Amino acid sequence: MSQTELIKIDQLNINFGENRVISDVSLSLKRGEITTLIGPNGAGKTTLVKAVLGLLNPSSGTITRNEALRIGYMPQKLHIDTTFPLTVERFLKTAAFSGTDDQLDALRSVKAETLLKQSVHSLSGGEMQRVLLARALLRKPELLVLDEPAQGVDINGQVELYNLIARIRDQYNCAVLMISHDLHLVMAATDQVICLNRHICCSGHPEQVSSDPSYIELFGVPGSENLALYSHHHNHQHNEHGDIVPLAEDQHSNCGGHH
Numbered sequence: 001m002s003q004t005e006l007i008k009i010d011q012l013n014i015n016f017g018e019n020r021v022i023s024d025v026s027l028s029l030k031r032g033e034i035t036t037l038i039g040p041n042g043a044g045k046t047t048l049v050k051a052v053l054g055l056l057n058p059s060s061g062t063i064t065r066n067e068a069l070r071i072g073y074m075p076q077k078l079h080i081d082t083t084f085p086l087t088v089e090r091f092l093k094t095a096a097f098s099g100t101d102d103q104l105d106a107l108r109s110v111k112a113e114t115l116l117k118q119s120v121h122s123l124s125g126g127e128m129q130r131v132l133l134a135r136a137l138l139r140k141p142e143l144l145v146l147d148e149p150a151q152g153v154d155i156n157g158q159v160e161l162y163n164l165i166a167r168i169r170d171q172y173n174c175a176v177l178m179i180s181h182d183l184h185l186v187m188a189a190t191d192q193v194i195c196l197n198r199h200i201c202c203s204g205h206p207e208q209v210s211s212d213p214s215y216i217e218l219f220g221v222p223g224s225e226n227l228a229l230y231s232h233h234h235n236h237q238h239n240e241h242g243d244i245v246p247l248a249e250d251q252h253s254n255c256g257g258h259h
């Protein structure tokens with residue numbers, strides 16, 4: 001691995017029984033770089049993230065991590081019992097052994113230091129995402145893994161949140177791996193985009209990916225009415241095990257699903 005590489009994934013395959021969910025995926029996550037994973041429902045994004053976190057073992061291929069790599073993880077959703085009174089301060093304490101100074105530092109990084117004493121049940125969608133992000137920062141991560149960080153946040157709040165993530169990357173000089181459903185909003189805050197549909201359909205800088213035919217067929221052209229349609233015609237199809245098989249000349253495959 002090179003000095004900046006924190007994780008290197010090589011020819012990764014993950015099967016659930018007969019079902020191949022991750023097929024021949026190779027990528028590396030580098031310090032100071034934001035990598036965004038996009039793809040339709042069931043594309044294997046969460047499975048890949050779980051493998052990166054070490055929660056799932058490869059069926060074949062390798063995942064090499066920097067020794068003693070510190071990872072901060074922000075889950076997609078967290079169920080918090082609403083009958084249980086819980087301030088932001090106590091919530092952050094349950095996540096990692098941390099003092100008030102560490103908590104305030106983390107909350108400051110996400111511009112939410114005023115929320116320390118507030119009940120988590122009274123937070124808005126955007127505030128809750130910031131607190132979850134602060135919680136992931138408590139370990140001073142070298143790699144920050146974010147599963148749809150902007151979920152439940154309005155459009156303006158989403159742009160703000162992605163800018164915040166870019167600033168956190170600068171501040172912590174960490175690598176960021178995030179799942180997102182909307183490349184157009186994360187574009188400015190992303191170095192590398194990986195368009196996943198069990199295998200990597202296309203990858204590269206956001207401008208490169210957004211003009212790639214397989215991306216356009218999956219997500220549509222920015223501003224067009226196709227934007228919300230997850231219909232993906234591709235030059236190959238998958239068999240029942242998820243393996244890639246070529247198409248007959250006159251055949252078109254739907255490589256994606258509908259979102």
Ligand SMILES: Nc1ncnc2c1ncn2[C@@H]1O[C@H](COP(=O)(O)OP(=O)(O)OP(=O)(O)O)[C@@H](O)[C@H]1O
Binds near residue numbers: 041046
């Ligand atoms: N533990 C499991 N056992 C069996 N199949 C699984 C398991 N986890 C995920 N799958 C299947 O693997 C496929 C990929 O799921 P995954 O959750 O990784 O997709 P995703 O891209 O994160 O989807 P979404 O955008 O809907 O969250 C799905 O078909 C799912 O049903």
